[in-house]
Amino acid sequence: MYRSTRFAGAGALGAAALALTLLAPTPAVAVAPPLSDPYVAAHFDFATGQLPENVALEPDGSADLTLLRSLQVARVSREGKVEILATLPAEEKPATPLFGYAALTGIVRADDGTLYVNYVTGTKLTGIWRIRPGGAPEQIAALPPDGIPNGLTLDQEHGMLYAADSVMGVVWRVPVEGGVPLAWAIHPDLRPNGFIGANGARFHDGAVWVSNTDCGTVLRIAVGSDPDASPGPVEIRHEGLDGIDDFNFTGHQDDLLAARNVAGELVHVTTGGTRTVVLTKQDGLSNPTSVAVCGEDVYVTSGAFFEQPPDPNLLRAAIHS
Numbered sequence: 001m002y003r004s005t006r007f008a009g010a011g012a013l014g015a016a017a018l019a020l021t022l023l024a025p026t027p028a029v030a031v032a033p034p035l036s037d038p039y040v041a042a043h044f045d046f047a048t049g050q051l052p053e054n055v056a057l058e059p060d061g062s063a064d065l066t067l068l069r070s071l072q073v074a075r076v077s078r079e080g081k082v083e084i085l086a087t088l089p090a091e092e093k094p095a096t097p098l099f100g101y102a103a104l105t106g107i108v109r110a111d112d113g114t115l116y117v118n119y120v121t122g123t124k125l126t127g128i129w130r131i132r133p134g135g136a137p138e139q140i141a142a143l144p145p146d147g148i149p150n151g152l153t154l155d156q157e158h159g160m161l162y163a164a165d166s167v168m169g170v171v172w173r174v175p176v177e178g179g180v181p182l183a184w185a186i187h188p189d190l191r192p193n194g195f196i197g198a199n200g201a202r203f204h205d206g207a208v209w210v211s212n213t214d215c216g217t218v219l220r221i222a223v224g225s226d227p228d229a230s231p232g233p234v235e236i237r238h239e240g241l242d243g244i245d246d247f248n249f250t251g252h253q254d255d256l257l258a259a260r261n262v263a264g265e266l267v268h269v270t271t272g273g274t275r276t277v278v279l280t281k282q283d284g285l286s287n288p289t290s291v292a293v294c295g296e297d298v299y300v301t302s303g304a305f306f307e308q309p310p311d312p313n314l315l316r317a318a319i320h321s
Contacts, residue, residue: 030282031317034250034268035298038317040284042076046310050074052301054152054246054290055314056109063292063299063314066104066117073107073117073131076314086131088119095122097146097167098195106152106163106201110176116140118149118163127181128152128161128174140178144168151201151246153208158227162208164190164198171198171208171221171231185221187234200246200290204254207232209247211258216242218256218269238269246290252321259288259300264307266291266300279317286311293319 031038041063044050049069056064061078064085071088094102102125105118115131119139126149127142141161143149149163149172162184163172169191173184185208190198193214200211207222208231217239222232237254247258254271257278266279266288279285279300286302293299298317304310 030280032268032276032278034320035266035278035317036320038279038283038315040311040313041080041299041316042082042314044074044082044312044314046304046312051303051305051312052289052314053103053105053303054107055292055299055301056107056115057292057294057299058109061294061297064107064109064115065301065314066107068103068105068303069101071102071104071119073104073115073137085115086137088117088129088137089125091121091123091125093123095145096120096126097122097148099148105148105150108152108154108161110154111156114176116152116154116161116176118143118152120148120150121145128163128178130178140176141172141174141181143172143181148196150196150199151210153201153203155203155208155223155227158223160227162201162203164201164210166196166199166213167192169197171201171210173227185231185234189215189217189219189234189236199244200259202248204249209237211241211244211247213244213261216240216244218244218247218258238273240275241267241269245288248291248293250293250319250321251295257291257293257298257300259291261287261289261303262306264288279315281307283317284311284313284315286313288315296320 051068053068073086102121113133147168148166150166151164159176171185172181196213199213245259245261264281286304286307289303300315304312
């Protein structure tokens with residue numbers, strides 16, 4: 001998540017950009033292996049704060065997105081139809097650190113269809129919220145109002161949620177049924193170095209992996225077979241990914257795709273550390289914020305925080321092993 005300094009007063013610009021970008025899919029001119037065939041599946045309204053921040057996938061290939069400033073959770077079908085599933089309650093006097101405004105950040109989906117999202121307000125509403133299918137949002141865990149819970153991930157087997165706090169340099173752990181959060185992992189490598197520290201979070205191969213935006217790193221923290229035990233050491237697995245936002249794994253070993261927000265790039269990082277830029281602004285990215293992978297499908301959200309004209313969107317592409 002990045003701060004948008006252009007949002008206020010940008011209604012006309014956002015509407016014009018939306019009108020232009022709806023005319024035709026963005027041509028694929030810069031995509032590189034292992035990705036191919038990128039196209040923008042859905043565009044959103046910058047003027048109303050519909051800035052795609054994070055993504056979770058449904059079994060049918062639909063994508064559930066948090067829209068950062070409109071406080072909405074949207075579902076995009078495989079055909080590109082957008083449906084608003086829920087809107088979080090507005091905070092009259094938000095005091096979010098760094099940003100000031102209320103924001104929706106991370107999202108995950110449980111196997112029963114329940115969605116969990118991070119809501120950031122700088123007030124008592126800050127925390128993890130649950131959205132059951134067809135239900136209204138409800139807060140299940142309050143997190144410190146002076147923090148920014150950003151990335152959110154789920155250990156489905158043990159029923160544990162993990163939220164990466166970008167200001168406090170903490171990974172919080174909360175049971176899916178809710179309750180008092182535990183500061184599960186606290187480490188200097190999770191802290192910010194001027195702006196945003198721990199950002200994206202993914203549960204993968206018995207560990208919580210976290211990106212640090214300021215440091216350009218991807219970290220691995222082992223969970224092990226007992227989620228109630230202390231976390232394993234914080235290991236730096238990748239460096240040099242300046243401006244990394246969220247990321248996700250491709251399904252091949254520990255290979256991952258990293259969204260570099262300001263650079264407007266999606267980077268393929270192999271288990272051994274080889275890096276290749278696979279999508280750029282030319283393919284339709286506009287300050288990419290998060291990534292989801294299911295089989296041979298890749299989904300990338302773009303928040304369009306800095307680009308002009310802004311084009312907040314959801315991009316899809318194919319991935320080949």
